[in-house]
Amino acid sequence: MSAADGGVSPANAAPAVAAGRLLPPLLILLCLGVASVMVAVAVGSVPIPLPELWAVFTGEGSALHRTLVLELRAPRALAAFAVGGLLAVAGALMQVLLRNPLADPYVLGLSGGAAVGALAAMLLGLGAAIVSGAAFAGALLSTVLVFGLAHGTGSWTPTRLLLTGVVVAAGWGAVITFMLAVGPTERLPGMLYWLMGDLTYARTPWIAMTTVAVACLLAMPLGRSLNVLARGPMQAAALGVPVRALEWSIYIGASLITAVAVTTAGSIGFVGLVVPHMLRLVLGNDQRLILPAAALAGGILVTLADTLARTMIAPEQLPVGVITALLGVPTFLYLLYRSR
Amino acid sequence: MSSVLAADKLVIDIPGRPDGVPLDLAVEPGQVWGVLGPNGAGKTTLLHTLAGLRQPRSGRVTLDGRPLRSYRRKHVARSVGVVFQERQDGFPATVLETVLIGRHPYLAAWDMETAEDVAIARAALARMELDGLDERLVSTLSGGERQRVAIATALAQDPDVWLADEPTNHLDLRHQVAVMDLLRAQAVADRGIFLCLHDINLAARWCDHLLLLYPDGTACWGPAERMLVPEALERLYGQPLARATVDGAQVFVPAGAGTIQPARPESHTRRPS
Numbered sequence: 001m002s003a004a005d006g007g008v009s010p011a012n013a014a015p016a017v018a019a020g021r022l023l024p025p026l027l028i029l030l031c032l033g034v035a036s037v038m039v040a041v042a043v044g045s046v047p048i049p050l051p052e053l054w055a056v057f058t059g060e061g062s063a064l065h066r067t068l069v070l071e072l073r074a075p076r077a078l079a080a081f082a083v084g085g086l087l088a089v090a091g092a093l094m095q096v097l098l099r100n101p102l103a104d105p106y107v108l109g110l111s112g113g114a115a116v117g118a119l120a121a122m123l124l125g126l127g128a129a130i131v132s133g134a135a136f137a138g139a140l141l142s143t144v145l146v147f148g149l150a151h152g153t154g155s156w157t158p159t160r161l162l163l164t165g166v167v168v169a170a171g172w173g174a175v176i177t178f179m180l181a182v183g184p185t186e187r188l189p190g191m192l193y194w195l196m197g198d199l200t201y202a203r204t205p206w207i208a209m210t211t212v213a214v215a216c217l218l219a220m221p222l223g224r225s226l227n228v229l230a231r232g233p234m235q236a237a238a239l240g241v242p243v244r245a246l247e248w249s250i251y252i253g254a255s256l257i258t259a260v261a262v263t264t265a266g267s268i269g270f271v272g273l274v275v276p277h278m279l280r281l282v283l284g285n286d287q288r289l290i291l292p293a294a295a296l297a298g299g300i301l302v303t304l305a306d307t308l309a310r311t312m313i314a315p316e317q318l319p320v321g322v323i324t325a326l327l328g329v330p331t332f333l334y335l336l337y338r339s340r
Numbered sequence: 341m342s343s344v345l346a347a348d349k350l351v352i353d354i355p356g357r358p359d360g361v362p363l364d365l366a367v368e369p370g371q372v373w374g375v376l377g378p379n380g381a382g383k384t385t386l387l388h389t390l391a392g393l394r395q396p397r398s399g400r401v402t403l404d405g406r407p408l409r410s411y412r413r414k415h416v417a418r419s420v421g422v423v424f425q426e427r428q429d430g431f432p433a434t435v436l437e438t439v440l441i442g443r444h445p446y447l448a449a450w451d452m453e454t455a456e457d458v459a460i461a462r463a464a465l466a467r468m469e470l471d472g473l474d475e476r477l478v479s480t481l482s483g484g485e486r487q488r489v490a491i492a493t494a495l496a497q498d499p500d501v502w503l504a505d506e507p508t509n510h511l512d513l514r515h516q517v518a519v520m521d522l523l524r525a526q527a528v529a530d531r532g533i534f535l536c537l538h539d540i541n542l543a544a545r546w547c548d549h550l551l552l553l554y555p556d557g558t559a560c561w562g563p564a565e566r567m568l569v570p571e572a573l574e575r576l577y578g579q580p581l582a583r584a585t586v587d588g589a590q591v592f593v594p595a596g597a598g599t600i601q602p603a604r605p606e607s608h609t610r611r612p613s
C-alpha cells in the first residue's frame with residue numbers, strides 16, 4: 001500500500017473534514033459566552049431587564065442604567081471573561097508543554113512571583129496601578145528565574161522544569177506568608193482578596209481582551225504541532241516539529257498571558273487546571289479545538305463566578321477565586337466520575 | 341524518486357564507550373537492513389542518530405548525499421519515518437487521531453486534515469487489521485494493538501526510509517509475520533528499511549542486510565548471508581547457538597538450552613572496562 005498513490009494532490013483535495021468537527025462546539029460556547037456576559041451585566045444591586053439592557057447598548061436608556069452598564073458592569077464582566085480565557089488557555093498550553101495533565105498556569109511559580117510583587121506594593125501603600133505593575137514584574141521575574149534555573153546546565157526536561165517551578169513556588173509561598181504575618185492589620189483584607197483573585201479594580205478589560213484574542217490567533221496554527229508534541233518530543237521531532245523552538249514559544253507565551261491575567265485580577269485559582277480538563281473529557285484532545293474552547297469556557301466560568309461573587313452576599317463581595325473553586329470542583333469531579 | 345539514508349564515518353555517542361568502528365553504510369531503496377546486538381549495544385541510539393534525533397559523536401548522517409542536518413525537519417519527516425520502541429500516551433487520543441498525526445509533515449500550519457488524509461489513515465489502519473477501532477482510545481488497547489497503531493502511523497507518514505525500533509514488540513506470531521511482510525513489501529516498493537531486532541530468526545528470514553553491533557562499539561555489516569555465521573552471532577550475544585534449516589530458512593536456537601551454563605565463555609567479557 002502506498003499512501004502517495006492516491007492520485008489526489010493536496011491542492012485539489014476534498015475540503016477539510018476536521019473543520020466541521022471544530023465549529024459546532026465553538027459556536028455553542030460562543031453563544032454561552034455572550035449569554036454569560038449579558039447575565040453579568042444585567043444582574044446586581046439594580047437588576048436591569050433585557051429590554052432596558054438593549055436600550056443601553058443602542059445608545060438610549062436611563063442615565064443610571066448607562067453608568068451601571070457601560071462604566072461598571074460591562075468592563076468588569078469583560079475583564080472577568082478575558083481573565084478566565086487567558087488562564088484556561090495558559091493552563092492548556094502548560095499541560096501540553098509539561099506533558100502533565102496536572103499542570104496549571106501557576107505550576108511554575110508564576111502567581112507566587114506576581115503575588116510577592118503585588119503584596120509588596122500593597123505593604124508600601126502604593127496605588128492600584130503600581131500594584132498591577134509590580135505583579136506583572138514579579139510574574140516575569142519568576143518566569144525568568146524558573147526557566148534559567150531549570151535550563152542551567154542545558155539538560156532541559158519537562159520534569160526538571162516542573163520540579164524547579166514547584167520549588168520556586170514553595171519559596172514564593174513562604175515569602176507571601178511572611179508578608180501577611182508582618183503586614184499591618186488594616187491592609188490584610190486587601191492582600192487576602194488579591195491572593196484569592198479579585199476583579200473589583202478591573203476597570204480596563206482591553207489589555208486582557210486583546211491578549212486573549214492574540215493568544216488564540218497565534219495558538220491556532222500551532223495547534224496541530226501541539227497535538228504532535230503531546231505524543232512526546234522524540235515522536236514530534238520525527239514528524240517534523242521543531243520541538244525546542246515550539247517548547248520555548250509555549251513557555252514564553254503561556255507565561256506572558258498568565259502574567260496579564262494575574263495583573264488584571266490577582267491569582268484566580270482552578271480555572272487553568274480544570275477548564276482544559278473538562279473540555280478534554282467532553283471534546284477530546286485536539287488542541288486546535290481545546291485552545292479556543294478553553295478561552296471561551298474559561299471566560300464563561302470566571303464571568304459567572306464573578307457575578308455570583310458580587311451578588312451572593314451583596315453589598316459585600318466575595319473573592320472570585322472562592323466561587324471558581326466551588327463551581328469547578330464538583331463539576332470536574334462529576335465529569336471525571338462519568339468519563340471513559 | 342526514493343531517498344537514500346546513509347551513515348558516513350558515523351560514531352554514535354554512548355557515554356563512556358570507546359569509538360569502536362565508525363559506520364559507513366547506506367540504506368538503499370529496496371533493502372531491508374536488520375540491526376542485531378545484545379541489550380545496551382546501542383541499537384536504539386543508532387536508530388535515533390540516523391533519524392537525526394541525536395547528535396553523533398563524530399561523522400554524519402546524509403540523506404541523498406546531503407547532511408541530514410542541512411534539511412528542514414519537516415522535509416526530513418517526509419522522507420524518513422521512525423517507529424519508536426517507547427511511546428508516550430499522556431493525553432487521551434483515539435486510534436484515528438493518533439494515526440492521523442502521521443500526516444503532519446504534509447500539512448501547512450493552517451491546514452486541516454483533508455478527506456484524503458483520513459482515507460490514508462483508514463487504509464493504514466485496515467492494513468494493520470485495526471479497522472473498526474478508529475474511535476477507541478489508544479490507552480484502552482493492548483500492547484500489541486498499540487504497536488500496530490504505531491506502525492500504521494508510520495504507514496500514514498509514507499516515508500521513503502523506515503527506521504523501526506523493534507517493530508515486532510508485543511506482537512503475536514501472526515502479526516509479527518504480517519509486520520515483517522509489510523516492511524518487505526515497502527522495500528519492494530522501493531523504500532529503504534532499517535530495523536532494530538531482537539529476534540535473529542526474524543532477521544534471518546526477512547532482512548537482506550545485517551549490521552551486528554557489539555557492546556564495545558565494534559560492528560560489522562554486509563549482506564545477510566555473509567553475516568549469519570554462527571560464530572559471529574555467538575560472539576555477539578555471548579550465547580552458544582545451534583543452527584538448523586527449517587522450511588528453507590535458517591533458524592538459530594540457543595544451544596544447551598535448559599542446562600545451567602557453568603561459566604561464561606571468553607567472548608562474553610568484551611565490554612567497556
